[in-house]
Amino acid sequence: MADSSTDDPALAAEFDILAKRAGLPILAGRRPALLQNYKDLKRMTALMRQPRTAAAEPAGAYSILSVTRSV
């Protein structure tokens, strides 16, 4: 539930929904600090959205060699 610990009620509401979806109990007294960290996380994930082609694959793509060599 949103409270007065943030000046962005929408962000607080979003945080609460995500925490509930993750099955994550928010410990008493820690919500304000978590909300601040969540704001910073949102800044970082926005920073990563850059123009790239559809062909730009992620690092660490699945490698069959690394799976089969240990079997």
Place this chain on the structure above:
Amino acid sequence: MAKALHDVSIAEAGAMLRSGSVTSMALTEHALDRIRSVDPLISSFITVTKESALADAAAADAAFAKGIDKGPMQGIPHALKDIYGTAGIRTTCHSKLLLDNIPKEDSVVAAKFKAQGAVMLGKLATHEFALGGPSFDLPFPPARNPWNPDCIPGGSSSGSGAAVAAGLVRMAMGSDTGGSIRGPAGYCGTIGLKPTYGLVSRRGVFPLSYTLDHCGPLSWTVEDSAIAMEVIAGFDPLDPASADVAVPDFRGKLGKGVQGLRLGLPRGWFVNADGASAETLKAIDDAAQTLAKLGATIEEIELPDYELYNACGRVIMFSEAYAIHEKDFQTRPQDYGLYTYLRMTMGAFVSATDLTQAMRLRRELAQAVNAKLKGCDALITASTLAPAPGFSEADPNSPPNFPIQTMPFDVTGNPAMSIPTGFSASGLPLSMQIVGRAFDEPTVLGIGAAFEAATKLPERRPSFAVAKAA
């Protein structure tokens, strides 16, 4: 004047052991005495394995007496960050959650040192699960900086940096996911080598982030890190990230100088960075001049914005760390320290799309660094951006982000070594990084050794009174 025994390097101690001028038992007893007298000031050890260390030393001396020589770490005392699994020895990750965790098997790194007859003195303090610290709400106190115990030693390999700088061990193993070897090395004035991703097995080491975790040494001299790498590097088919490549000759370029090498300097990353101290920046510029005088060519280069590397690494790290700890976060979050809780919880809020975008960006950022390394033999750049901060500078209610620029090379996987560049007016170490092409640790170590020989910085040790008396 002869060096004090704790100032003797692994290379020097190895020669002494083989000439019979010292025994492993003498080295071990001296180290245990020094731990007893000095460590109460810096809290670098969580567990001291006195009995097994003395037994290891006796076995090493017996082997030498029989003419058995298993390699350069035989008879040498060392210690492991307390996330390295050790058979029969408590491995806590500095956490309440693992206070009773006694592994049945050694981590690959611990087993390799053991197979070579090295002497394991104990397990070292860390930030909780290599992430949350420096904290006072954990079962063990945080390690402190030997140059000034009111200052942090960096983290998460906090005990490793502190123990090496204080002369309790010549080499200690750390781990590096966002800078956890190079940060403590920078703040404590030691060498700290994060090897190429996949060069050292992580099997049996408690993971923080699967695709970012690296195991590597902290040591007082460059040569000692090279020696440690000789022991621990190599392909492990049971580590999914392990690289099946030829192990390089880590000491092959020591003493060869830097004549003709081209070194890239991404000055734009750090020169205007928040929190960068003038002393640190001047020391990097001075180091570049020193390397130029030794025959290297220094070229300023541009790389993608530093903050992209930082964001990419942190999003991946939070996600992977939370995945490892998800069940405990759902059922017993109160058992984590506050800083761990606040940092790791963010992983619960990263979407699958966020993570995929981070992994796409990661490939681009790695390609950018490696493109520059086609035209350069290595890079030099900042490590810690300022001298070690005081414990009092950390907000008890929010995890600190002290200025440090180590994350890029966890993201790219390139080998990166923190090396001292001098001292601040307050007497605290300053540092820089030397970064190489993938699997080219020998060049990184060679440049570091040339710089170390030119500056003679290892001659200066922390001078706290108890350390002198030991």
